[in-house]
Amino acid sequence: MTDREKEDLKRTEGGVPPHDGMSAGPRKRFVKKRRPVPAAELAQEIRSGSRLALAxxxxxLESRSPEDRKAAQELLIGLLPDSGNSVRIGITGVPGAGKSTFIESFGLMLAEAGHKVAVLAIDPSSTVTGGSILGDKTRMEELSRHPNAFIRPSPSSGTLGGVHRKTRETMLLCEAAGYDVILIETVGVGQSETAVRGMADFFLLLVLTGAGDELQGVKKGIMELADGIIVHKAxxxxxxxxxxxxxxxxxFLHMLQPATPGWQTTVHPVSSLAGTxxxxxxxxxxxxxxxMTGTGEWDRRRRDQLKAWFRxxxxxxxxDSFYASEGRKKEVERLEGKILDGRLTVTAAVEELFRG
Incomplete structure (x- = not known):
């Protein structure tokens, strides 16, 4: 092999085309498109417990590419028989209650005891820029390093209640990877509690001391969703x-409708710092x-979770289908103009939109 051929080989391996006898100007780098991992192969890696494959x-799952969506569904179908064997715990709390601190301490305790813990933390996406904080691994540094733990911050992407659309599917993948405890942290605002309640087996509410004022600050509806309440920072x-x-x-709980038939909501003082x-x-x-397994309520709740997911x-x-049409987007903008000008009511605009 000549020196020129050797040089061409090196350049080709490095992503640069070989010499072609033309002018020696700047060369474009040719980047090879990474071959996607087949769904069956990825599923096997996830079953083996690979955190990289799980990520x-x-x-x-989160990709919006049609090709990726198809591959994601193939992956899910392949892993469905391996899912469902966890306890799914939804966690919410009043501002400042210390959800992340509790999750790290609670998760570490379970991980040290041999459980595999997955934390799905829903980050609030900005309604202005679409960006999100995604700081959960920073806030749970010790837990994120534990070999029995997996933390996945997901942007809410503007979804109703701040719950990422793919959280339910992500849970299935985590279960197939052997995680037997799934912790779902809500952003703690708006309707996120209701949305997470619909995908959790047990729902925890974190509150702070000073119940006289605190009971006024916690919505009755949220308390009626809770299977357990933690008075944090004790x-x-x-x-x-x-x-x-x-x-x-x-x-106070004795005056409320229980969240789960046959179960009285529990209350525990907890210190995540002291571990008590x-x-x-x-x-x-x-x-x-x-x-709940003995009464059949556990299976009923899981069926309800599937129905809620489907709907x-x-x-x-x-x-998505409605806004996929550029013509519909323009029609919405046209009708918005009429509404803002006072020429059309909102109800009349909606009727006109769907008549067309």
Whole structure:
């Protein structure tokens, strides 16, 4: 092989075309398109517990590419028989309640005990720029490094309630990868609690001390969704007030409709910093699962989760399909102009839009 041929070979391997006898001007680099991993192969890697493969699978789910969507569904169908064997725990809380601190301490306790813990943290996407914080791995540094833990921050992408569209499918992938505890953190605003309640087996609400004021600040509707309430930051000088707050919540809960038939919502004072009360919470969740499995409520709730997922997916598909047409977008803008000018009511504009 001549020196020129050797040089051409090196240049080709580096993504640069060989010499062609033309002028030696700037050369364009030819980047090889990465070959997508076949769904069957990716599914096998996920089953084996590869966190890298799991991350790739979730990225595939979140892709808007039609080709990726098809591959994602093939992946899901292949993994469905391996899913469903976890306890799905939704976690919400009042501002400042310390959801991330609790999740890290609680997750570490479970991971150290041999459980595989997946944290799906829903980050609020900006309604202006579409960006999101995605800082959960920074806020849960120790848990993110644990070999039995997997943290996936997902932007809400403007979805109703701040819940990412693919969170349910992501849960299935995590379960197929062997994660037996799924923690779903909400952004804690608006209707996110209701949305996460529809995909969780057990729903936890984090509150702070000072129940007199706190009970006024927590919506009754949110409390009626909770299977368990945690009075958080029960440490230092706050231990006695936290226990008093827990008693006040217990008294108030007797006046509410229970979130789950046959289950009285529990209240625990917890300190994530001191690690106190965490085991009580886990024992409560295990007791809940055993109780609800015995009554059939567990299976019923899982069926309800599937129905809610199906109906939400129908709504998402209809909205996406509607706005996919450029003509419809322009028609919406035209009617918006009439509404803003006072020439048309909102109801009349909607009727005109769908008549057309």
């Amino acid at each position: 790739k699978g979730i990225t595939l 440490d230092g000088d706050n231990i006695i007030p936290a226990k008093r707050t827990a008693r006040e919540y217990k008294q 009360g965490l085991e009580d919470v886990w024992e409560t969740i295990q007791g809940f699962r055993e109780n 939400q997916s129908i709504e998402d598909w209809l909205i």
